[in-house]
Amino acid sequence: MSVTATMLPVVARPRRRVSFRAAFGLGALLLIGGSAVFAPQLAPWDPARQMLTKRLRPPMWQARGLREHPLGTDHLGRDILSRILHGGRISLGVGLTAVTLSALIGVTLGLLAGFFGGRADALIMRIVDVFLAIPYILLAMGVVFALGPSLLNVILVMGATRWVQFARIVRADVLSIREREFVAGARARGNRPLRLLLRHVLPNALTPIIVVATLELAFMIIYESALSFLGLGVQPPTPTWGWMLADGRNYVATAWWLATFPGLAIMLTVLAVNLLGDWLRDTLDPRLKV
Amino acid sequence: MALLSVEGLRTQFATGAGTVRAVDGVSFAIERGEVLGLVGESGCGKSVTSLSIMRLVPPPGQIVAGRIRLEGEDLLDKDAEAMRRVRGARIAMVFQEPMTSLNPVFTIGDQIAAAVLAHEGGRRRAAWDRAVEMLDQVQVPSPGERARDYPHQLSGGLRQRAMIALALAPGPQLLIADEPTTALDVTIQAQILDLLRRLQAERGMAVLLITHDLGVVAELCHRVAIIYAGRIVEMAPVARIFEEPLHPYTRGLLRCLPHPSRFGQPLSSIEGAPPDLRGADAGCPFAPRCPLAIESCRRHEPALAERRPGHFVACPVAVV
Numbered sequence: 001m002s003v004t005a006t007m008l009p010v011v012a013r014p015r016r017r018v019s020f021r022a023a024f025g026l027g028a029l030l031l032i033g034g035s036a037v038f039a040p041q042l043a044p045w046d047p048a049r050q051m052l053t054k055r056l057r058p059p060m061w062q063a064r065g066l067r068e069h070p071l072g073t074d075h076l077g078r079d080i081l082s083r084i085l086h087g088g089r090i091s092l093g094v095g096l097t098a099v100t101l102s103a104l105i106g107v108t109l110g111l112l113a114g115f116f117g118g119r120a121d122a123l124i125m126r127i128v129d130v131f132l133a134i135p136y137i138l139l140a141m142g143v144v145f146a147l148g149p150s151l152l153n154v155i156l157v158m159g160a161t162r163w164v165q166f167a168r169i170v171r172a173d174v175l176s177i178r179e180r181e182f183v184a185g186a187r188a189r190g191n192r193p194l195r196l197l198l199r200h201v202l203p204n205a206l207t208p209i210i211v212v213a214t215l216e217l218a219f220m221i222i223y224e225s226a227l228s229f230l231g232l233g234v235q236p237p238t239p240t241w242g243w244m245l246a247d248g249r250n251y252v253a254t255a256w257w258l259a260t261f262p263g264l265a266i267m268l269t270v271l272a273v274n275l276l277g278d279w280l281r282d283t284l285d286p287r288l289k290v
Numbered sequence: 291m292a293l294l295s296v297e298g299l300r301t302q303f304a305t306g307a308g309t310v311r312a313v314d315g316v317s318f319a320i321e322r323g324e325v326l327g328l329v330g331e332s333g334c335g336k337s338v339t340s341l342s343i344m345r346l347v348p349p350p351g352q353i354v355a356g357r358i359r360l361e362g363e364d365l366l367d368k369d370a371e372a373m374r375r376v377r378g379a380r381i382a383m384v385f386q387e388p389m390t391s392l393n394p395v396f397t398i399g400d401q402i403a404a405a406v407l408a409h410e411g412g413r414r415r416a417a418w419d420r421a422v423e424m425l426d427q428v429q430v431p432s433p434g435e436r437a438r439d440y441p442h443q444l445s446g447g448l449r450q451r452a453m454i455a456l457a458l459a460p461g462p463q464l465l466i467a468d469e470p471t472t473a474l475d476v477t478i479q480a481q482i483l484d485l486l487r488r489l490q491a492e493r494g495m496a497v498l499l500i501t502h503d504l505g506v507v508a509e510l511c512h513r514v515a516i517i518y519a520g521r522i523v524e525m526a527p528v529a530r531i532f533e534e535p536l537h538p539y540t541r542g543l544l545r546c547l548p549h550p551s552r553f554g555q556p557l558s559s560i561e562g563a564p565p566d567l568r569g570a571d572a573g574c575p576f577a578p579r580c581p582l583a584i585e586s587c588r589r590h591e592p593a594l595a596e597r598r599p600g601h602f603v604a605c606p607v608a609v610v
Contacts, residue, residue, distance in 0.1 A: 181390040182391050182392055182393045185392075187346060188344055189378035189456070189457070
């Protein structure tokens with residue numbers, strides 16, 4: 001009976017399996033993203049509508065809960081579910097654009113510093129040191145204070161203060177990649193420096209970039225809420241998860257649902273992004289494919 | 291006119307502990323379709339010579355003197371962009387390590403197709419077909435499927451074949467093979483040497499073969515240059531090197547090889563160690579280890595002289 005087993009072709013490749021964790025991450029992210037995109041259609045209430053007669057109502061499964069407010073209401077009688085759905089648009093949108101911006105700046109500068117070395121490296125890394133020396137929240141506060149708080153300014157500030165994370169990781173990776181023989185080989189085949197950088201160095205540095213990007217997306221959501229909390233982020237009444245979390249803190253002893261649900265939303269998003277990041281990292285690395 | 295002529299090449303590395311004269315006045319020429327072996331022990335300047343020809347000596351290394359002419363054009367006069375166009379297209383290189391010489395994140399078909407595209411342009415589809423054809427030429431079995439493999443999925447021998455296909459895709463006139471078989475086991479080594487010999491003959495391509503393995507030299511080379519401490523000490527057609535070596539260093543090297551007539555006896559070695567390349571001593575660099583050295587060897591550096599037709603030796607003492 002073992003004859004058929006040994007006759008199996010040795011070269012048959014195992015089918016690539018999407019793990020449960022990856023599927024969960026992707027599913028959760030699609031759900032969160034979808035509900036953010038379709039928030040106006042999905043939300044039962046206007047997120048800014050105050051109903052002072054229904055202040056601080058608990059979720060519907062609790063004693064004083066109301067069926068029309070599934071996750072309860074806040075201290076101004078606004079529907080928590082509607083605010084979370086709308087807040088997702090801001091939190092995810094701001095997070096994604098800020099991470100993209102900071103990755104663009106950081107990866108570019110990290111590549112240049114690591115690949116060309118010398119003065120470019122010294123200059124860029126000193127700028128990185130300066131950014132690391134100043135607390136980023138302080139820097140952000142100063143800039144937002146000077147420019148005025150708006151959605152665009154918040155994104156710009158977040159991107160411009162966190163790029164150092166990418167720059168340092170990318171530089172460190174590039175330093176080792178540029179010494180690998182395939183880079184020397186590509187140079188010996190007459191590739192231009194820019195092509196060496198984009199085709200031979202960057203793709204090999206992608207793994208840590210993806211990992212940092214997922215961590216940073218999580219961080220940016222928290223960062224945005226911190227700025228909102230300080231009154232320097234997206235301005236009320238526009239709902240954001242961070243602001244809801246910060247605001248709900250005051251009532252956490254008497255109305256736990258104010259801070260809990262936005263907190264859960266943040267946690268679920270961050271978890272989903274991280275799971276997806278792990279999966280992407282494993283998939284994009286051909287050495288781990290088989 | 292020779293395809294490549296190197297005259298008085300000097301490449302030095304300015305280090306904190308002094309200037310290392312890695313290549314110290316090397317001259318040789320390669321004709322079209324010729325295979326020249328550059329033989330020497332580790333650290334004698336073989337690889338630095340090849341990197342100098344490509345003008346890819348890593349800093350702090352610097353070419354301080356000499357001329358490198360490809361079809362009469364001096365490569366050392368070219369600007370960076372002109373030199374870049376020489377690399378790959380006219381002079382290609384195959385490295386020692388097939389494990390790390392291919393980009394791990396692209397399939398080998400992709401990499402060869404990219405080289406074809408960069409050189410010839412045209413459509414992606416055509417470049418891919420050309421890549422598969424190249425893999426077929428270097429005798430990769432089922433090239434269409436292997437082209438879709440990543441480097442880590444291939445064995446060392448297949449990787450080195452892919453490297454050769456990659457180097458030869460633009461149709462270079464000169465291939466510099468830096469220890470192309472050192473990292474492979476003996477049977478694969480023989481296959482790769484066969485392949486190189488066949489491709490060289492088919493394409494009429496010149497090859498500069500850098501090696502420390504005299505067996506590889508005997509297999510493949512038309513002429514051999516023996517290099518010691520950054521200088522060529524003997525250069526001759528391959529048969530003459532093995533039958534009638536003149537320089538004491540070459541003789542010493544050949545005596546190190548196992549031979550059936552000396553079966554059962556211990557292998558011999560050359561006493562002493564190569565000189566410190568930072569020194570600026572007068573005289574023959576091999577003199578301290580040389581059994582034939584006379585007083586003048588330590589004072590005057592011997593020049594490479596044609597002692598027999600086509601047989602150059604840098605040793606006044608060597609008996610013809």
